[in-house]
Amino acid sequence: MTEQQLSRQAYWKRNLRLMAGCLAVWFVVSYLFGIILVDQLNAISIGGYNLGFWFAQQGSMYTFVVLIFFYAWRMNKLDREFDVHED
């Protein structure tokens, strides 16, 4: 395997790891907090919101936005580190 191939394999592995981390957060805020644990979290209230309900109708969406920008920012850094960025 050439050096370039090895480096690209390492790049892809790092990408997959980052992706797995982001998808774990994606799962936790929507499925875990918003659906599966909603009754338990509803016992806690923040302001006038029950926490589970807040995650389902507000919090999950805010987290999704942050997640995408975080991923884009980290990938731009990774692209440069492995010299696979455009122009």
Next chain:
Amino acid sequence: MTLQTMTFIVVGATFALYIGIAIWSRAATTGEFYVAGKGIHPVANGMATAADWMSAASFISMAGLIAFLGYDASVYLMGWTGGYVLLALLLAPYLRKFGKFTVPEFIGERFYSKSARLVAVICLIVASVTYVIGQMKGVGVAFGRFLEVPFEVGVLVGMAIVFFYAVLGGMKGITYTQIAQYCVLIFAYTIPAIFIALNLTGNPIPQLGLGSEMADGSGVHLLDRLDQVIMDLGFPAYTAQKGSTLNISLLTLSLMIGTAGLPHVIVRFFTVPKVSDARSSAGWALVFIAILYTTAPAVGAMARLNLMQTIQTGEIGSPAGNLVYADRPEWFKNWETTGLLQFEDKNGDGRIQYYNDGNADFAAKAESYGWKGNEMTKVDRDIMVLANPEIANLPNWVIALVAAGGLAAALSTAAGLLLAIASAISHDVVKGMVAPNISEKGELLASRIAMAGAILVAGYLGMNPPGFAAQVVALAFGLAAGSIFPALMMGIFNKNINREGAIAGMLAGLLSTLVYIFWFKGWFFVPGTEMAANTPDNWFMGISPESFGAVGALLNFVTATLVSKVTAAPPEHIQHLVEDIRVPKGAAAAVDH
């Protein structure tokens, strides 16, 4: 000035704007027609994607759905936004790197098979056509309610406008019009929401108002008040989970992967200059979508509370606690004339009783009050957004703006869907299969003809909607989730999936989802042909037909993996293709055909 004149002026002004943009942004090449020359700034593309995505249903129906389902409507909020995370992480950057024009084109090349491309084209056309019918209907309905124009005329005017900018400008014209349409629809949505939040809670930001205390000085939080008011009348609690956890999770997942697999959304990420732009552009799209989607829960809850408190003015059970029908507010009368709000004085006391007579415990109590059943015989969910400005006593121009916003939402989504259909026909079928040697000029002409044809078919179906029009959301998302999303994902993430595996997988996902939906809703939605009643007891493991897309996707993944294991591995050049799309570098070289 009357409301109708004002509405004509506002809607007319927005239409003039769309036509102006169309003339300014004509497409000269197939690249401009299909993907706007790949020159759209990521923020602008995000805004266009938001308008493309948010349909008449998001604008008009979603808040109403939330108002009446409460927590259980969260599936739509999370499902239709969480899909963008999948799109940004799993699909958009790689498909942009691949650098071609359509979704079936990627499937055809990655799985080196015209049959795979054809299966993808069929899924795309079925999903997009069913979806576009609803948009055309939305245009007709919006015209009918706000401008008192006959439904068919409304659809025709909508067709003419879309025809103008979509046929002339293709993706380029559609993109710039969608940006304008986003601005119109988001103002139209948020302005009434701000006033209602201010009115009820004293907080002008609807997202914060929803979690605030009531402005009446009682110190009670809005959501607690809402829970109490509706539970006192026998309705289930607003903030509690009512459906089964498994079904709610699967429905959310189906909507998420369906969103990520809808071709008219994916193709928007082909229009940005770079791979890194495709990633950030999905983030911008979600920002613009979330502005509306996080406002909708506030609109839903506040509108429901307003409605309940308008009718139940005093203590429950005391004869004077209910609104006297003759004293009902003006907006109540307006919506009665449309038939979307209906009242029947069952106990003849001249007052309105609105409660849940399906709840046996409360129905018994209601009888002791002398109530003879729920008298609000029809409360259409769509009223919640449309009547908002009137309930909050906002000036006529805001009501006119809501009409223009509803039209913008329907037209922008229709245009995106029509482009996906037209490019599948001209690029994947005509150039890809029938006439590979067609010149660029010839293909551009073919795409314009395909677009015109698609508009005519969509308009016809909008005016004569097949009986199944209401079921199409399940179908479109089921198809995208069960067939397109897994094929794209495996094409990028698994080098071992070959032609045989991909085709078998797509067919497994497609057919299992179709059969499951038809089983409970009738074969091809023909009434009376369903194999079992569409009730939770009959569903397999309690999974509703709308939630089955995720299961179809799973079957797709499993089938594709197994079949690929026992058939020949993909050829060498396909392995290189996959390796190449995984790195951003060199995207420019892949652009030209």
